[in-house]
Amino acid sequence: MATRAKKHATGKVPAGDLTQRVGVEQIDARGVNVPELLEKLIDAAGAEFTTYYYYTILRMYLAGNEDYKEICEDARLEDRAHFELITPRIYELGGSIPYDIREFADRAGCPDAYLPGTGDGKHAPGEGTGQGPTAASILEVLLEAERCAIRTWSEVCDLTFGKDPRTYDMAARILNEEVEHEAWFIELVSMERDGVVRPSGHFRRGAPGEAPYSKNAGFYNP
Numbered sequence: 001m002a003t004r005a006k007k008h009a010t011g012k013v014p015a016g017d018l019t020q021r022v023g024v025e026q027i028d029a030r031g032v033n034v035p036e037l038l039e040k041l042i043d044a045a046g047a048e049f050t051t052y053y054y055y056t057i058l059r060m061y062l063a064g065n066e067d068y069k070e071i072c073e074d075a076r077l078e079d080r081a082h083f084e085l086i087t088p089r090i091y092e093l094g095g096s097i098p099y100d101i102r103e104f105a106d107r108a109g110c111p112d113a114y115l116p117g118t119g120d121g122k123h124a125p126g127e128g129t130g131q132g133p134t135a136a137s138i139l140e141v142l143l144e145a146e147r148c149a150i151r152t153w154s155e156v157c158d159l160t161f162g163k164d165p166r167t168y169d170m171a172a173r174i175l176n177e178e179v180e181h182e183a184w185f186i187e188l189v190s191m192e193r194d195g196v197v198r199p200s201g202h203f204r205r206g207a208p209g210e211a212p213y214s215k216n217a218g219f220y221n222p
């Protein structure tokens with residue numbers, strides 16, 4: 001009996017060629033603009049990384065509000081998980097994060113989440129004005145950072161849906177958590193600033209920064 005030809009045994013990338021990736025060729029063939037996607041992923045990874053940094057400061061200045069600190073910590077650690085999840089994908093697609101961290105921070109796709117009352121991070125809180133950060137002003141910064149993240153990952157989902165299942169799956173996992181984060185901070189800003197009840201459906205994570213969608217045991221994501 002004649003052996004049937006194996007349809008996927010060979011393709012455009014010659015056997016043994018290490019300069020091209022079938023994983024890139026296939027999503028390109030399905031309509032993904034890979035160089036454009038890579039630029040967006042690097043900007044998005046930069047935003048997750050810088051947000052993780054700034055949330056560290058914001059959490060510190062929620063001193064005295066243990067509940068807010070804990071929720072800020074979940075959002076902070078989950079942003080680190082988002083950075084860890086998406087960065088290997090940049091390399092799989094043949095890209096790299098910048099070699100200079102300053103460049104990485106500057107090209108982040110979302111604004112710096114400065115501590116309120118620091119003149120965009122230029123001085124100590126309240127210096128010269130006596131107006132240090134309040135819990136409400138910090139929660140507002142957190143809320144707008146989450147909103148930028150939702151816009152970012154929604155765009156990545158749009159660019160990859162039906163064409164690049166791997167990037168789409170990662171972006172959708174991250175988006176799931178960003179949507180939760182926005183809801184948490186709407187609830188908290190609403191009560192803290194306006195005295196209005198707007199429930200988010202949130203109760204605490206099982207452990208700080210659990211990242212139920214993006215930190216999946218199936219991934220290497222410490």
Ligand SMILES: [Fe+2]
Pocket residue numbers: 048078079082149174178
């Ligand atoms: Fe994030």
Ligand SMILES: [Fe+2]
Pocket residue numbers: 075078079146149177178181
């Ligand atoms: Fe977030």
